[in-house]
Amino acid sequence: MARLPASIADLVERYGPRTNDAPPGGWSAPSTPDRLVKTHCCFCGQQCAIQLKVRDNHVIGFEPWEDFPFNHGGKLCPKGVNRYLQNHHPDRLTSPLARVEGEGFREIAWSDALDRVVAEIRRIQAAYGNDAFAILSGSSLTTEKAYLMGKFARVAVRTANIDYNGRLCMVSAAAASKKVFGIDRAANPWSDISKAEAVLVAGANIGECAPITTEYIWQSRENGAKLIVLDPRMTPIARSADCFIPVRPGGDIGVLNGMLHVMIERGWIDRSFIAERTHGWDAVEETVRKYTPEYAAKIAGVPAKLIVRAAEIWGPARTSFLLHARGIEHHSKGVENCLAALNLVLATGRIGREGCGYAMITGQGNGQGGREHGQKADQLPGARDIGNSDDRRHIADFWGIRENELPQKGLSYVEILEAAHEGRVKGILLICSNPLVSAPDHRFAREAIERLEFFGVIDFFLSETARHADVVLPGSLMEEDEGVTTNVEGRVILHQKAVDPPPGARVDWQIICDLAERLGAGDKFRFRSPRDIFEELRVASKGGIADYYGITWEKIIENHGVFWPCPTLDHPGTPRLYAEGRFGHADGKARFHAVEWRPAAEETDDDYPLVLTTGRVVAHYLSGTQSRRIGPLQGQTPQPYCEMHPKLAERLGVSDGDFVRVESRRGAITVRALVVRTIRPDTVFVPYHWPVDRAANNLTVRALDPVSRIPEYKVCAVRARKVPGPDDATATLRPEAGGLV
Amino acid sequence: MSERAFFIDYSRCIGCKACVHACAECDTHRGRSMIHLETIERRDTVQTAPQVCMHCHDPICARVCPADAIKQMPDGVVQSSLKPRCIGCSNCVIACPFGVPKYYGEIDQMMKCDYCYDRTSAGKKPMCATVCPSEALVFTTREDIERRRRGRPVNQFHFGGEEVRTKVYVMVPETMDALDVRSIEPRTPGAHDDDVASLLEESE
Numbered sequence: 001m002a003r004l005p006a007s008i009a010d011l012v013e014r015y016g017p018r019t020n021d022a023p024p025g026g027w028s029a030p031s032t033p034d035r036l037v038k039t040h041c042c043f044c045g046q047q048c049a050i051q052l053k054v055r056d057n058h059v060i061g062f063e064p065w066e067d068f069p070f071n072h073g074g075k076l077c078p079k080g081v082n083r084y085l086q087n088h089h090p091d092r093l094t095s096p097l098a099r100v101e102g103e104g105f106r107e108i109a110w111s112d113a114l115d116r117v118v119a120e121i122r123r124i125q126a127a128y129g130n131d132a133f134a135i136l137s138g139s140s141l142t143t144e145k146a147y148l149m150g151k152f153a154r155v156a157v158r159t160a161n162i163d164y165n166g167r168l169c170m171v172s173a174a175a176a177s178k179k180v181f182g183i184d185r186a187a188n189p190w191s192d193i194s195k196a197e198a199v200l201v202a203g204a205n206i207g208e209c210a211p212i213t214t215e216y217i218w219q220s221r222e223n224g225a226k227l228i229v230l231d232p233r234m235t236p237i238a239r240s241a242d243c244f245i246p247v248r249p250g251g252d253i254g255v256l257n258g259m260l261h262v263m264i265e266r267g268w269i270d271r272s273f274i275a276e277r278t279h280g281w282d283a284v285e286e287t288v289r290k291y292t293p294e295y296a297a298k299i300a301g302v303p304a305k306l307i308v309r310a311a312e313i314w315g316p317a318r319t320s321f322l323l324h325a326r327g328i329e330h331h332s333k334g335v336e337n338c339l340a341a342l343n344l345v346l347a348t349g350r351i352g353r354e355g356c357g358y359a360m361i362t363g364q365g366n367g368q369g370g371r372e373h374g375q376k377a378d379q380l381p382g383a384r385d386i387g388n389s390d391d392r393r394h395i396a397d398f399w400g401i402r403e404n405e406l407p408q409k410g411l412s413y414v415e416i417l418e419a420a421h422e423g424r425v426k427g428i429l430l431i432c433s434n435p436l437v438s439a440p441d442h443r444f445a446r447e448a449i450e451r452l453e454f455f456g457v458i459d460f461f462l463s464e465t466a467r468h469a470d471v472v473l474p475g476s477l478m479e480e481d482e483g484v485t486t487n488v489e490g491r492v493i494l495h496q497k498a499v500d501p502p503p504g505a506r507v508d509w510q511i512i513c514d515l516a517e518r519l520g521a522g523d524k525f526r527f528r529s530p531r532d533i534f535e536e537l538r539v540a541s542k543g544g545i546a547d548y549y550g551i552t553w554e555k556i557i558e559n560h561g562v563f564w565p566c567p568t569l570d571h572p573g574t575p576r577l578y579a580e581g582r583f584g585h586a587d588g589k590a591r592f593h594a595v596e597w598r599p600a601a602e603e604t605d606d607d608y609p610l611v612l613t614t615g616r617v618v619a620h621y622l623s624g625t626q627s628r629r630i631g632p633l634q635g636q637t638p639q640p641y642c643e644m645h646p647k648l649a650e651r652l653g654v655s656d657g658d659f660v661r662v663e664s665r666r667g668a669i670t671v672r673a674l675v676v677r678t679i680r681p682d683t684v685f686v687p688y689h690w691p692v693d694r695a696a697n698n699l700t701v702r703a704l705d706p707v708s709r710i711p712e713y714k715v716c717a718v719r720a721r722k723v724p725g726p727d728d729a730t731a732t733l734r735p736e737a738g739g740l741v
Numbered sequence: 742m743s744e745r746a747f748f749i750d751y752s753r754c755i756g757c758k759a760c761v762h763a764c765a766e767c768d769t770h771r772g773r774s775m776i777h778l779e780t781i782e783r784r785d786t787v788q789t790a791p792q793v794c795m796h797c798h799d800p801i802c803a804r805v806c807p808a809d810a811i812k813q814m815p816d817g818v819v820q821s822s823l824k825p826r827c828i829g830c831s832n833c834v835i836a837c838p839f840g841v842p843k844y845y846g847e848i849d850q851m852m853k854c855d856y857c858y859d860r861t862s863a864g865k866k867p868m869c870a871t872v873c874p875s876e877a878l879v880f881t882t883r884e885d886i887e888r889r890r891r892g893r894p895v896n897q898f899h900f901g902g903e904e905v906r907t908k909v910y911v912m913v914p915e916t917m918d919a920l921d922v923r924s925i926e927p928r929t930p931g932a933h934d935d936d937v938a939s940l941l942e943e944s945e
Contacts (some may be wrong), residue, residue, distance in 0.1 A: 027772030061766055064871045073879075077873040083764040207755030211874035218753050218875060222890050234935055236755035236787050248936045302941060412774050618757045646784070647938055656784065677785050677936040 002455035015462035016091035018465030021631030042478035045362030051263030077211035093474035094504030120454035134161035139370030140433025140482030156521035160410035167413035171359035172334030182584025187358030197353030200319035203327020207236030234678035248301030256340035258296025268315030280592035314740030319355035352578035367485030382544020412709035436624035608717035621627035624689035667698030692738035750912035753877035756789030760869035794854035796908035803906035
């Protein structure tokens, strides 16, 4: 029974979100730390190095860590600067909670809470089968915890249905990289960006979503590089780009295939590289033949001359770097978008060398490491394939189970919610994810959760999703535990523990091991520390694609991180992939994929004439569970807004700051208008970090890419009109809880 | 190698406000940010511009202070007002050509960027120029700037008839050796360089 146990207002009153605005004891409290802990930011995939100031088991501030190579000089974005304010937070959960109908939650003992979760797993599995209990996990966990979740699901819970929220993030990029190169990882260290003559940024609002990457791009331009940016909005880095292409959401393949068409025509193709090191070129050449600039421009919704200009920059360059992110990945053709972009890399042969390559910009803290070691529905540790019998046997042997006991590929994230909606999944244990802000088609996701017979959540705050839980287990923040993550470059780094969790909360991995013990699999989960888990996962990954065998925590500290693959203890790691001339496929060759443009799942029509595209702002992180609780971040961007062009605003009779109601076939939100010339007139943008009646995902469409199963967050059809004010019940809440100011 | 200096490159700014937040962490004014991040005209552009105290060689704020509350250090850093002396008259706020000092009514005192004196006097970089992700703010040597950047750092500003020299440098195109406000061309009325709608028009 996973309906809200009390009103939203009552739950907000008791559990937040509310903001923490100052360090423990206030700004006048002593700021001299007992010690500085060298660690990394808990937020996005940049994983910036930072030193946390610790005093009396509280994180009281930060000091830049200047000599770490990635964010060299001590760079941080506003999230990094303020991350410490999530520690010592008034909303922190410090006791397990059990749902009480009509009242909310009551505190219960840890042993009772763990017993209850295990009893429900057993009851549901006995009644409906093992796969009726599912696990939803996340990519902001350390790699040790991500590995543990995969093993826990397969070995202790024995369900096929585990998936992670990277499925909502950048899994299209992962799938495309695997198809083309056989390896799912950024191909280069970030230092290569600044050495490129041409930089193509496809669907990445770098200044806001990967701020540290900005300097690498600016440095390339100081060195003479030309910058191409594809985005429906003029973002901070697009503003001064040499070629900014304000592409129609969903029209990217027009630009990318059109560029390739021009490059073939002008002879900017490396035909000897193509012949020696790739397969599949002929079909691509055939496909892009009809993508003349004029034909491509119609698909892309931009003037043909911009596509030609982009080809003229990219084509003849001696070195080049492609960066892509959610803007091209969050589509029902997300994988195809990435394939079309990667064709531009392969066709020029500019990869595996200094200043030549590509990267997907991971969004979540451990977006890379969290998708390598087996919490993904189709994957086993070491980026192994759960459908491959050799891989299955290897991992089953390693875990000491029979191969036929190892579940097969399970459902993906949104499909698990769909199965819950249909009654095929009856119970879920959720960690490190907040689908009732982040999943598409919010009403459907809420109905799915509400239909569960049992819903357990591990979290450090009572997220909007955790409010629906039958049992909540209070877990740990990044700074309260240790373990590795893999940053955007493929660099494995170490988070050091700064403080203990507050009394009553526990570190996540111990909670999982205790549940495994109670499920009768304790002998497979005898870990005494995260390092024990790392030692096991390092060996489990041996011989896999994401081979961590040669990585030790000591090596990470000594070398400022180690890039995988690192197959032996004396191996230095692999910052740049494919430098040896071989790609990741068995024959060493890369694959072209011919890609035809096709429409989005929901195109505009007379009833819903505007395209909605969603995304992030610099002050917030993902579903906002953390960043909406940090005063300075919440203050910077307190509420979502509907960004629209003055031409559209005029047609709608809307002025800047007016309330507008934005509606799709699935739901509606009321927010204020932000009227700016920096967006296409046919498109509106709403950032997605807020809950309830302010959730952009009330509007989005539950359409999935057929390969990656990523939702189409970047295109759906909406309409908008001016309204005098909000008429929903949550409008009077604090803005961090979904209210309006 | 010369001493490190402060350089601003407005064209690099992404408006993220890391500088604004980091400034509030500085030990001399904890919880209060002294850097300004100007949004130029959000309706028309995403351009933003950070503004630290430029630390004028001959600080106008100090010259106009009737209470002699604003002190310049031997190394050229111009401090916030001295609490026992500041009378809250806001002369400095009005006089500063860069719009830097700010009067805080609740403490009846002017405060402004002090070059992170606690940090820079101890050999560290100022907070804002340490964290800035785009290096729009950077604290480094002149040699490093000349090696890594296009354009030229200048510290001479002409405001009408008044010439101001500062400790802090601003990056300008190679062809300029000072920044003259009279040379800045006013925007053509109705022209919007960053208007996406006009970029979508087919004509050249």
